[in-house]
Amino acid sequence: MKSKRLEIGQVASFLRDGMTIMxxxxxxxxxxxxxxxxxxxxxxxxxxVIGDDAAFSDATKGPEGIGLLVRNKRVKKMITGHIxxxxxxxxxxxxxxxxxxxxxxxTIAERIRAGGSGxxxxxxxxxxxxxxxxxxxxxxxxxxxxxRKPVLNINGRDYLLELPLKADLAxxxxxxxxxxxxxxxYTSMRNHNxxxxxxxxxVIVEAHQIVEVGCIDPDHVMTPxxxxxxxxxxx
Amino acid sequence: MSxxxxxxxxxxxxxxxxxxxxxxxxxxxxxxxxxxxxxxxGVTLMLQSxxxxxxxxxxPEEITPIGQPRVVNAGGAPCSIIPGGSTFDTxxxxxxxxxxxxxxxxxxxxxxxxxxxxANWMVPGKNVPGMGGAMDLAVGAKKVIVAMEHTNKxxxxxxxxxxLPLTAKGRVSTVVTxxxxxxxxxxxxxxxxxxxxxxxxxxxxxxxxxxxxxxxLKEMEISRVGL
Numbered sequence: 001m002k003s004k005r006l007e008i009g010q011v012a013s014f015l016r017d018g019m020t021i022m023x024x025x026x027x028x029x030x031x032x033x034x035x036x037x038x039x040x041x042x043x044x045x046x047x048x049v050i051g052d053d054a055a056f057s058d059a060t061k062g063p064e065g066i067g068l069l070v071r072n073k074r075v076k077k078m079i080t081g082h083i084x085x086x087x088x089x090x091x092x093x094x095x096x097x098x099x100x101x102x103x104x105x106x107t108i109a110e111r112i113r114a115g116g117s118g119x120x121x122x123x124x125x126x127x128x129x130x131x132x133x134x135x136x137x138x139x140x141x142x143x144x145x146x147x148r149k150p151v152l153n154i155n156g157r158d159y160l161l162e163l164p165l166k167a168d169l170a171x172x173x174x175x176x177x178x179x180x181x182x183x184x185x186y187t188s189m190r191n192h193n194x195x196x197x198x199x200x201x202x203v204i205v206e207a208h209q210i211v212e213v214g215c216i217d218p219d220h221v222m223t224p225x226x227x228x229x230x231x232x233x234x235x
Numbered sequence: 236m237s238x239x240x241x242x243x244x245x246x247x248x249x250x251x252x253x254x255x256x257x258x259x260x261x262x263x264x265x266x267x268x269x270x271x272x273x274x275x276x277g278v279t280l281m282l283q284s285x286x287x288x289x290x291x292x293x294x295p296e297e298i299t300p301i302g303q304p305r306v307v308n309a310g311g312a313p314c315s316i317i318p319g320g321s322t323f324d325t326x327x328x329x330x331x332x333x334x335x336x337x338x339x340x341x342x343x344x345x346x347x348x349x350x351x352x353x354a355n356w357m358v359p360g361k362n363v364p365g366m367g368g369a370m371d372l373a374v375g376a377k378k379v380i381v382a383m384e385h386t387n388k389x390x391x392x393x394x395x396x397x398x399l400p401l402t403a404k405g406r407v408s409t410v411v412t413x414x415x416x417x418x419x420x421x422x423x424x425x426x427x428x429x430x431x432x433x434x435x436x437x438x439x440x441x442x443x444x445x446x447x448x449x450x451x452l453k454e455m456e457i458s459r460v461g462l
Contacts, residue, residue, distance in 0.1 A: 026286035026325070027311030033302065052286075052325070053365070055311075062311040063301055084364025085311070093363065102363075105285065106329030106371035113326050126333060126374045129352075129404035132366075175304050186304040187322050188286045194324045208304060222324075 004181050006204065006230035008034055012042035014169055014202055014230075018076075020048040022112065022165075022200055024172040024193035027085070028055035028065030030185065032173040032206035034235060036068050039171070048077040050112070050165055052105060052192055054086035061085070070098065079165065081105035104132060107162050109195055115164035116198025123152060123159035133160055170200035174223070177207035178214070181228025182221040190222060197227040206232040240462075242413035245430070246382050248273045248457035249411050250341055253380060254280060258338040259331075261285065261372055264310055266382045267341035273458040281319070283337060285309045285368040287328045290320020309368065332368070333375035340376035342369060344383035344410070346397040349444045351407040351419045353381060354399035366402065373403035385412035391443045393417070393424075414438050416455055423447055428455040 021039070025031030031051075039047075047069065055065030069075050070089050077099040083089040092098035103111070110122040127133060128151060138145045141161070150161040172193045175186040183205060185193055197203050210233050240248070247269035254260060254274065261283040262268050274280065282291040291308060292315035299305035299313065308314045316322070331337060346354040353373055356366040373379050386392055393410065410417045415438045416428035424446040429438060431454055 026309075027307060029286070029305070029307045029311060053367070059301075062307070080365065082365035082367040084362075084367075090363070102365045104366050104370040105325065105368045106333055109325040109329055124333065126370045126403075128374075130370065130401045132370065187306040187316060188284065188288055188308075189304060190322060190324050191287050191328075192325045195326055 001180070004179065004228065004231045006232055008038050008232055008235060011035055011038040011204065011232070014204065015039060015042050015044040017044055018046045019044070019168040020050065022167040022170040022196040023049060023051040023066050024170070024191065024196055025055070025065050026052045026188065026191040028063030028067070030173050030189035030191050030193055031055065031063060031065035032171050032232070033063065034232060035171045035204060035206050036065065040068055040072055040074065045074045046076045047074055048079070049075050050079045050108070050167060052082070052108065053080055054078065054083040054089035057086040057088050073097070077101070079103060079108065081108055101136060107132070108165070109192060111162050111165040112192060112195045112199045115166040116195060119164060121161050121163045123154070124162055125157060125159055127160050128158045139163065165199060167196070167200040168202065170196040170203045172196060172203065172205045174205050174207045176209045176211060176216065177205055177228070177231050178211050178216050178225065179231070180213045181205065181225030181231055182216050183207070183223040183225070183228065184216060184220060185222050194223045197223045202229050203227055204230045204232065208234060210234070242384050243269065245413050245457060246384070246411050249416065249455055250380055250382055251275065251458040251460070252456065253409065254278065254339060257281070259283060259289065259336065261332065261337055261340040261376065263340070263342045263369070263372070265343050267343060270341055270382070273460045275458055275460060283328070283331060284314070285328055285332070287325060288316055288320055288322040290317040292317040292320070329368070329371050332371045335375055335377055337372075337376040339378035339380055340372040341380045341382055342373060344381040344392065346392050346394055346399050347381055347383075347407050347410050348394045348397045349424055350396070351405045351422065352397050353379070353402045353407050354397040355402045357400050359400065369402050373406045378408045379406050380409045380411065381407055382411055385414045385441050391441060394443045395445070414441060417446060425449050426452065428453055430455050
């Protein structure tokens with residue numbers, strides 16, 4: 001079988017200006033640090049990034065995660081649920097240097113899942129009657145251009161139609177990978193990682209430990225290796 | 236208030252009596268988190284962490300350094316997982332909220348109104364951290380308990396209609412402040428309890444919303460753990 005091993009220096013060959021990247025992690029926990037550094041080092045810019053939050057701008061509190069690319073002004077647009085613990089992301093949002101689409105975290109997860117599952121969207125009660133129903137850019141619904149997310153009343157309850165999210169690249173962190181790319185995550189580091197593995201054209205995983213194929217019990221695999229294109233081995 | 240405790244502690248101690256042994260609960264950041272400190276003996280909760288697990292446990296004695304695999308809570312701070320806990324991805328975590336699998340959530344509040352609407356995630360022009368998981372929690376938990384101080388520097392927070400951006404419409408079950416406990420019954424706001432030494436008139440003076448006074452109106456009791 002073709003090796004999925006990728007050297008960290010080869011990450012740059014998957015990057016181009018203006019692309020869309022999903023980054024795993026919740027408050028930086030589960031965001032692959034070496035891949036984030038490689039993206040920075042490549043010089044790529046004008047990125048649209050999709051992920052849970054903007055992590056920490058204070059390195060003593062937790063990992064910088066996507067904040068590394070925000071601080072170095074590589075991000076043009078961020079689709080995320082929370083930027084409250086990253087002062088630089090807040091500053092860039094207020095000055096307009098970076099566009100931010102705030103989205104409830106449960107909705108982000110389901111939009112990513114929909115994108116990776118071949119679904120046309122999801123209907124959620126979350127955000128009905130709030131500013132989440134607004135859209136930045138008009139969308140086409142039943143052939144019509146509309147400026148609000150459609151609200152569908154189903155059996156007496158209102159639901160917002162939320163559209164799928166997809167990406168050119170997903171960058172994920174796993175605690176263990178076999179050489180085929182079957183992944184195991186550690187506790188709270190799992191978060192959006194398994195969903196993003198479905199939703200991107202190319203999936204690159206940074207693993208803390210590599211084992212031979214067959215060493216992970218199939219029942220313990222959290223992301224099937226078929227979804228993983230490339231694996232960065234521990235450095 | 237009869238004892239020398241802060242308004243926040245009083246609120247947390249009252250909410251601690253709202254939760255039942257075995258309940259699956261999500262406690263928001265800040266004041267709601269304090270509730271866990273005052274649970275009466277015999278009440279054990281299964282606390283949810285929105286970043287993907289059930290069974291939040293105490294901060295470990297030895298903290299794993301940043302960069303190594305470690306358990307963190309929804310605020311990114313190190314914690315542990317109690318025996319019986321379980322881990323999952325974000326989709327399952329928010330399915331637990333939206334799908335009605337949480338017995339209760341406790342959320343902070345900026346404003347609550349007569350229609351049981353809640354505003355707690357942003358102040359336009361000031362602080363825009365993002366809604367995080369608050370909207371999913373408010374829309375899905377079986378009981379939505381709002382923990383907040385009754386007024387903000389004299390400004391009323393229990394209103395006829397919220398004027399800050401909403402978190403969720405019509406979802407609040409209970410509001411606990413340092414002055415009073417209100418519940419929504421059939422869409423109507425009902426004053427059920429008053430803090431020691433506080434009159435209904437005092438509560439009315441600090442509340443813009445119209446409310447019904449329960450015929451079972453009584454004084455608030457609080458958890459006495461550690462007092």
